[in-house]
Amino acid sequence: xxxxxxxxxxxxxxxxxxxxxxxxxxxxxxxxxxxRQKKIADGLADAxxxxxxxxxxxxxxxxxxKEAKVTANEIIEQANKRKSQIVEEAKAEAETERAKILAQGxxxxxxxxxxxxxxxxxxxxxxxxxxxxxxxxxxxxxxIHNDIVNKLVAEI
Amino acid sequence: xxxxxxxLNASEYIQHHLTNAKxxxxxxxxxxxNACQDAxxxxxxxxxxxxxxxxxxxxxxxxxxxGQKATTGVPGKFQCFIEMCVEGVDKIAxxxxxxxxxxxxxxxxxxxxxxxxxxxxxxxPIDFIPExxxxxxxxxxxxxxxxxxxxxxxxxSLSVFALIxxxxxxxxxxxxxxxxxxxxxxNHWALIPxxxxxxxxxxxxxxxxxxxxxxxxxxxxxxxxxxxxxxxWWAQFALSVPWAIFHILIIVLQAFIFMMLTIVYxxxxxxxx
Numbered sequence: 555x556x557x558x559x560x561x562x563x564x565x566x567x568x569x570x571x572x573x574x575x576x577x578x579x580x581x582x583x584x585x586x587x588x589x590r591q592k593k594i595a596d597g598l599a600d601a602x603x604x605x606x607x608x609x610x611x612x613x614x615x616x617x618x619x620k621e622a623k624v625t626a627n628e629i630i631e632q633a634n635k636r637k638s639q640i641v642e643e644a645k646a647e648a649e650t651e652r653a654k655i656l657a658q659g660x661x662x663x664x665x666x667x668x669x670x671x672x673x674x675x676x677x678x679x680x681x682x683x684x685x686x687x688x689x690x691x692x693x694x695x696x697x698i699h700n701d702i703v704n705k706l707v708a709e710i
Numbered sequence: 711x712x713x714x715x716x717x718l719n720a721s722e723y724i725q726h727h728l729t730n731a732k733x734x735x736x737x738x739x740x741x742x743x744n745a746c747q748d749a750x751x752x753x754x755x756x757x758x759x760x761x762x763x764x765x766x767x768x769x770x771x772x773x774x775x776x777g778q779k780a781t782t783g784v785p786g787k788f789q790c791f792i793e794m795c796v797e798g799v800d801k802i803a804x805x806x807x808x809x810x811x812x813x814x815x816x817x818x819x820x821x822x823x824x825x826x827x828x829x830x831x832x833x834x835p836i837d838f839i840p841e842x843x844x845x846x847x848x849x850x851x852x853x854x855x856x857x858x859x860x861x862x863x864x865x866x867s868l869s870v871f872a873l874i875x876x877x878x879x880x881x882x883x884x885x886x887x888x889x890x891x892x893x894x895x896x897n898h899w900a901l902i903p904x905x906x907x908x909x910x911x912x913x914x915x916x917x918x919x920x921x922x923x924x925x926x927x928x929x930x931x932x933x934x935x936x937x938x939x940x941x942x943w944w945a946q947f948a949l950s951v952p953w954a955i956f957h958i959l960i961i962v963l964q965a966f967i968f969m970m971l972t973i974v975y976x977x978x979x980x981x982x983x
Contacts, residue, residue: 556753557864558749559752560730560753560754560859561862561865564856565865567759567763568820568824568866571769571770574774575770575817575819575820576817578774578777579770579774579816579819580816581777582780583773583777583792583793584800586780586781586782586789586793587793587796587797589782
């Protein structure tokens with residue numbers, strides 16, 4: 555185990571290797587590592603932000619859905635109100651129409667009755683006259699007594 | 711040993727596997743191996759140097775290429791793996807080292823991956839590469855695990871030690887550094903010599919322990935692989951497989967400890983008391 559000049563040679567090569575490592579090996583590798591670390595950190599930050607955005611969007615969507623429901627309910631209520639209104643109006647109209655038709659019908663019936671009454675009176679008068687003629691036979695001249703008959707008819 | 715085809719006995723085999731390929735300059739140019747016995751300090755373990763440099767280049771090439779092609783989008787599997795290493799080391803460095811220093815983290819990465827790769831050579835069956843080198847290249851001695859060479863680990867730890875001293879002085883100034891060595895742990899002028907001895911031992915112990923820990927673990931592991939290799943070829947797997955599996959833990963752990971202690975020592979150097 556003799557100590558000799560080998561150790562000097564070793565020290566020199568060691569110095570050269572360390573210098574080369576400091577100068578040419580370390581910086582590019584370290585740069586690559588650090589740059590990648592930065593990229594990864596950025597990516598993670600982006601992912602976190604995206605998750606937050608998603609949460610916000612979901613909250614917004616829920617909000618809008620709720621609003622839409624409320625609006626829909628309002629619309630339905632309005633429609634219901636309008637419906638009952640229309641039904642009410644229609645009822646009222648039908649009622650008046652019915653009253654009108656009823657009144658007309660009554661008037662017509664009244665007219666008919668009056669006419670039939672007149673007819674009956676006339677026929678009764680004629681029958682009375684015929685009866686009277688039969689009783690009186692010749693004594694009564696229809697032409698002379700016509701005014702009396704008419705008077706009688708009017709009285710009945 | 712030095713010649714091929716010779717049958718080695720057990721101790722020669724072990725000795726052979728623990729001998730580095732040496733190179734030194736002599737009067738007539740360069741000499742190798744046994745010719746270098748008298749060269750003293752100025753001997754180079756060319757196998758340790760070549761393998762460690764090769765592995766260091768492999769590490770830098772892999773990481774550099776990945777860094778150039780690195781996408782900031784979805785990374786491939788290999789890029790993922792590289793980034794995992796880089797990010798892990800960066801995190802450890804940031805956790806243990808307070809303050810700003812662009813050197814610490816890349817330094818720690820270099821130490822971790824490089825030491826790991828050097829340790830990893832231990833898992834290659836010990837005779838594969840030396841035997842091939844001997845047969846085809848005529849290289850008589852070859853140790854392929856650089857961290858089983860004390861020179862390699864000491865080279866690393868002394869560099870770390872230089873950084874410790876450098877940053878201590880840079881952050882605290884020479885006065886502060888001297889004060890740290892002399893006025894602690896007993897803050898009294900009469901105890902300056904005691905303080906100095908204690909603190910100096912503490913300081914020197916850092917690189918020595920760093921180097922010896924790594925070297926000792928890997929050397930012992932290598933030695934056990936060599937001993938296992940002395941068994942009959944059909945029985946070796948029974949021991950070498952469990953040991954290799956256990957060794958996977960050791961090589962990673964030792965690389966990690968070396969890196970961690972480097973960070974801690976440099977962090978301590980930056981602290982102002």
